[in-house]
Amino acid sequence: MCVTDKVRCSHGTRMMDKAEIISVYGPDLHWEHFEEAIGNVKAVGKDMKYRFFENYFDIPALVCCAHIVDILDEENGEPLKKYDFWKDVNHSFGENYIPTQFAKNAGWFFPRLKENPKTYLxxxxxxxxxxxxxxxxxxxxxxxxxxxxxxxxxxxxxxxxxxxxxxxxxxxxxxxxxxxxxxxxxxxxxxxxxxxxxxxxxxxxxxxxxxxxxxxxxxxxxxxxxxxxxKVVYFGDSLCSDSFPAKVYGNWDVVLVLEEMEAEGYHPGSKDILEPKRKVPKHEVCLSTTNIKNLTALRWGTRKDSTQVNLNHCFPEELSYCCGFIQWKFISVIALPVFDRQELISDKEYLVC
Known part of the structure; x- marks a missing residue:
């Protein structure tokens, strides 16, 4: 797995060093399938060739896949040349999340949600x-x-x-x-x-x-x-299902609600309330510099882009895949960690997380 074409890569849960990344992706550190993957964002069902893990709901599956790679490599004694476990992971998605399972009260996800929805919602x-x-x-x-x-x-x-x-x-x-x-x-x-x-x-x-x-x-x-x-302003929490298609194919203005930003120190302050109207929101960062350094060093990193936000928030070497994807074709008018009467910015100021 490569989080970006230039920064951090892992094989299973093991992080790859620079020399290993170059041996796999070449000196330009470019994933040869990147353009094809971007073109596949809108694909669903049998047409889906690439699976994007993008938010709290499905990122646990990414970690699961990484551990599966670890297990298969350990059983083989060395990294495999090819991996063919996705069909099994995808089948487990169906067992748990396919819509018909709700009425059947089948799988693991829906029954537990229905038992006590206020625990999760x-x-x-x-x-x-x-x-x-x-x-x-x-x-x-x-x-x-x-x-x-x-x-x-x-x-x-x-x-x-x-x-x-x-x-x-x-x-x-x-x-x-x-x-x-x-x-x-x-x-x-x-x-x-x-x-x-x-x-x-x-x-x-x-x-x-x-x-x-x-x-x-x-x-x-x-x-x-x-x-x-x-004119349509659309609020969504998914890069691939909401922001990208709504902006690129629908030409809608998009507000991306990305709660992961909150974990990275981006918190709406008291001045974000809708009074007076047309006021551009300002935000407070509640993490210390030490916490930010620790956070950006963890595994596959954060979604922030230090070239676009205050350098106290993150660091130049920590450009993330998701941030680049948010910026690509300006698919979001604004990104927010939470939504509670936030005032839309009238002059289309692009804020990235």
Whole structure:
């Protein structure tokens, strides 16, 4: 695994030294499949050739894969020339996370979540709820879009926003299959008796749908706003499923909610609240220099880019893959560790984590 094409690489959990990295990637330290991997970001299902581990939800699987490499190498007495365990890891993903497992109460993940959801889910603050109401009251169209199926999404959002969660949105889209949502032609389906039903040709406000595609959603937004090509600001927490496709294929402005930033010392301060309006947020860093050094030295490092932020936050030699990916084609208008009534920056100032 190589975190960037120039900085840190590991084989399994063992970090590689500079000479070993050069022997694998050449003197230019360039991974020959990088461009192909970037082009594969939007792929889903059988078309997915590369798996991106990008957030708290799936990074444990990356560590699992690294340990599998260690075990296979130990059994072989030396590093293998080829590894063929991904199909088994992918099968375990299906056993635990495939949407149909929720209704069956099967696997490990869904049953434990359903037993005590409040152990794993944190309700939104009143600030977020008030902000959503303000958006609707200001004649904007507010939509909720998730790739989760209707049953799982319903459980999560009722804990997060409460039983009246429908009051915060004009339309609800489940099983969106992001990032493919932005490039495919899947039809929207109505939700009937809690499950996807018939295909629909147009969307109606106040209803819940399954699947769909970017083009049909934009038609709905144009109709509701009475504007051609309405401006969309999209909040998401995934680089590959939210930020990249929404910006590159949808031309939406994107706010990336990246909670890992909080662990790296980037904390919203008291001045970030929405008063006065149009105020550019300022942030406080709560980690000491020693803590930052320790953090950036850990294994595969952080997501920060010291060339773009205050050098007290991180160091030039610690440019991370994720930070470069965030910067690539400016796929985020702004990145935040948490969202609680944050004011959007009106002049598109690109802040990187």
């Amino acid at each position: 944190q309700p939104s603050s009143n600030g977020v709820k008030d902000w959503l109401k303000e958006l609707k009251g200001d004649k904007r169209v507010v939509f909720l879009m998730t790739s989760s199926a209707i049953d799982f999404a319903g459980l999560v959002i009722e804990i997060v926003l409460g039983s009246d969660w429908r009051n915060y949105f004009d339309i609800y889209i489940t099983d969106a299959k992001k990032p493919g949502f932005f490039t495919n032609n899947n039809k929207f389906k109505s939700i009937e008796a809690g499950i996807p039903g018939k295909e629909v040709n147009s969307l109606e406000p106040g209803k819940t749908y399954s699947g769909g595609n970017y083009a049909d959603l934009m038609k709905f937004l144009e109709k509701q706003t009475r504007k051609s090509d309405p």
